[in-house]
Amino acid sequence: MIQANKYKGKGIMRKLLIYLNEYRKECILAPLFKLLEASFELIVPLVVAAIIDHGIAASNKSYIFKMGGVMVLLALIGLACSITAQYFAAKAAVGFSTKVRYALFSHIQKLSFSEMDTIGTSTLITRMTSDINQTQSGVNMVLRLFLRSPFIVFGAMIMAFTVDVKAALIFVVTIPLLSVVVFSVMLVSIPLFKKVQRGLDEVLGHTRENLDGARVIRAFNKQEEETKDFNESNAYLTKIQMLVGRISTLMNPLTYVIINFAIIAVIWVGGRQVDIGRISQGEVIALVNYMSQILVELVKLANLIITINKAIACGNRIQEVLETVPTITDSVTETKKSASGELEVEFSHVSMKYAGNAQDSLTDINLKVKKGQTIGIIGGTGSGKSSVVNLIPRFYDVSQGSIKVAGTDVREYPLADLRQRIGVVMQKAVLFQGTIAQNLRWGNPDATEEQLWHAIEVAQAADVVKGKEGGLDYVIEQGGRNLSGGQKQRLTIARAVVKDPEILILDDSASALDFATDARLRAALRNLQGNKTIFIVSQRTSSIQFADQILVMDDGQAVGLGTHEELLENCEIYREIYESQFKKEDLRKNGGAGNV
Ligand SMILES: Nc1ncnc2c1ncn2[C@@H]1O[C@H](COP(=O)(O)OP(=O)(O)OP(=O)(O)O)[C@@H](O)[C@H]1O
Numbered sequence: 001m002i003q004a005n006k007y008k009g010k011g012i013m014r015k016l017l018i019y020l021n022e023y024r025k026e027c028i029l030a031p032l033f034k035l036l037e038a039s040f041e042l043i044v045p046l047v048v049a050a051i052i053d054h055g056i057a058a059s060n061k062s063y064i065f066k067m068g069g070v071m072v073l074l075a076l077i078g079l080a081c082s083i084t085a086q087y088f089a090a091k092a093a094v095g096f097s098t099k100v101r102y103a104l105f106s107h108i109q110k111l112s113f114s115e116m117d118t119i120g121t122s123t124l125i126t127r128m129t130s131d132i133n134q135t136q137s138g139v140n141m142v143l144r145l146f147l148r149s150p151f152i153v154f155g156a157m158i159m160a161f162t163v164d165v166k167a168a169l170i171f172v173v174t175i176p177l178l179s180v181v182v183f184s185v186m187l188v189s190i191p192l193f194k195k196v197q198r199g200l201d202e203v204l205g206h207t208r209e210n211l212d213g214a215r216v217i218r219a220f221n222k223q224e225e226e227t228k229d230f231n232e233s234n235a236y237l238t239k240i241q242m243l244v245g246r247i248s249t250l251m252n253p254l255t256y257v258i259i260n261f262a263i264i265a266v267i268w269v270g271g272r273q274v275d276i277g278r279i280s281q282g283e284v285i286a287l288v289n290y291m292s293q294i295l296v297e298l299v300k301l302a303n304l305i306i307t308i309n310k311a312i313a314c315g316n317r318i319q320e321v322l323e324t325v326p327t328i329t330d331s332v333t334e335t336k337k338s339a340s341g342e343l344e345v346e347f348s349h350v351s352m353k354y355a356g357n358a359q360d361s362l363t364d365i366n367l368k369v370k371k372g373q374t375i376g377i378i379g380g381t382g383s384g385k386s387s388v389v390n391l392i393p394r395f396y397d398v399s400q401g402s403i404k405v406a407g408t409d410v411r412e413y414p415l416a417d418l419r420q421r422i423g424v425v426m427q428k429a430v431l432f433q434g435t436i437a438q439n440l441r442w443g444n445p446d447a448t449e450e451q452l453w454h455a456i457e458v459a460q461a462a463d464v465v466k467g468k469e470g471g472l473d474y475v476i477e478q479g480g481r482n483l484s485g486g487q488k489q490r491l492t493i494a495r496a497v498v499k500d501p502e503i504l505i506l507d508d509s510a511s512a513l514d515f516a517t518d519a520r521l522r523a524a525l526r527n528l529q530g531n532k533t534i535f536i537v538s539q540r541t542s543s544i545q546f547a548d549q550i551l552v553m554d555d556g557q558a559v560g561l562g563t564h565e566e567l568l569e570n571c572e573i574y575r576e577i578y579e580s581q582f583k584k585e586d587l588r589k590n591g592g593a594g595n596v
Helices: 016-054 059-112 113-119 121-145 148-163 165-212 214-221 222-274 281-322 385-390 415-421 436-443 449-458 462-466 485-500 515-526 564-570 571-590
Strands: 343-352 362-370 372-380 400-405 422-425 505-506 533-537 550-552 555-564
Touching: 016 059, 016 121, 016 148, 059 121, 059 281, 059 462, 113 121, 121 148, 121 165, 121 281, 121 436, 148 165, 148 281, 165 222, 214 222, 214 415, 222 281, 362 385, 362 515, 362 533, 362 550, 372 385, 372 571, 385 505, 385 533, 385 550, 415 422, 422 485, 436 449, 436 485, 449 462, 449 485, 449 515, 462 485, 485 505, 515 533, 550 564, 550 571, 555 564, 555 571, 564 571
Parallel strands: 372 533, 372 550, 422 505, 505 533
Antiparallel strands: 343 362, 343 400, 550 555
């Protein structure tokens, strides 16, 4: 379940239906043409009756041909109506799904990290793809069949009454009986269809996870186990689908038994009416035809209701995402100017809890960072280092306390203004399909080639770019898959430098760099123009030991704050980390570390 969701369950899919507003004309014309088609269909049994009574009975060939022609004409008009209805229904349904897809995509862009964490990427992909497709076919079917099928059922009954009241009474008994069978089968199938849907979701989720982790699966030789797991969810899906299939197949024998009995009754009653001269033989055939039409339409109606149910379920799931209120909103339109003094970033009694977590991930963090300072953040895995820096650009919001950037609370900035000041290099290096130059210009579309090369030099990525065919024009493939992890890391650092932010955050982003390159990177960052404030998150003391201040994190708490020397003196955790690594570095005789 989506936590931030404010879905109240009322007005099923109502919010989605506004996306049909622009297609009102199509929503009226499609059912209208379907009704026209149905009206012509209802005339056909009468034409057949006329052919039997006046053509065959009187061996009047020209009459048979004439009425045959009428039947063909009726069929052609019906076909034209049906195609027109299909055109309007498809136009409305496709237009609807395009708009919903756009709305959903735009809404997802507004969601903050917190909602993205809670909903999950794979769920969002399902909403964007199969759920929208399902609602699209629901809208299409509703527009075409929702009026048509009941119209034919009642129309055929009324036509039967115009033929003969006594025989038509059989319809009055048969229709409810048929309805009970058809709708009972439908009622049993609907929950099973929901299970099928869930089974499909599971198979889809399994496939996605497997494809995402294909390399790890092979590396760990887990292909067989994965195939076995997949088979299990696939077998479950097959089992449920077979069950639904079996129940649905019950519908045919049952309905045909009822219809055949009804037809026998019609022929019997009709025959007697023919004997006493009240109706003709052709009219008896017309009654039989009407009975068959009713059966076909009731079955269509039951399928339609199943499709509607599925569409509503999918529509509600889409609506849930659309109704998820972003926790971080961009309500401020103008940055309030405050006297910042010399402080660039200030944490005051900051605590933070992730949605769905029982405990705070950060507790009472205080930190004052002056303009131009370099801050190192160190601590064990899961100690809260990334959480600290993620609060500065408001990827998440504090639960308590406040964070100020240049003297103003981060919540009082328009988000774009705040994030424009900050360059973030995330732990996971992500690049997008396009040339290296295009990727580097993400934060500054007007950057000159000279600026790009400067940033590349700073990020120690010159060898990477020069080594690629085309240099800056080298095309990075989707997800940066034609680059190594370290190459990606360097390019993401260069991308942040091109943005020329006031505050630069490097979240463990030099982990793939060797010590010497890491040291050169830090020296280059220090020499950047514009007195930048730099946050370096790292697990390596060598990466942060020459920072102006070092924040030591442990289990969400700041257990130390000071310079390297001060911390060695009075912070046990820092000392432990340093000593454990210092010895290793010493053994390796790595002279590159710590020269900044
Ligand atoms: N998106 C999230 N949702 C829920 N809990 C989270 C989320 N991100 C982090 N946490 C939790 O918050 C705590 C701090 O995580 P954080 O990522 O800040 O640690 P870290 O020090 O950066 O770790 P690492 O060095 O391994 O990256 C951890 O216990 C983690 O499980």
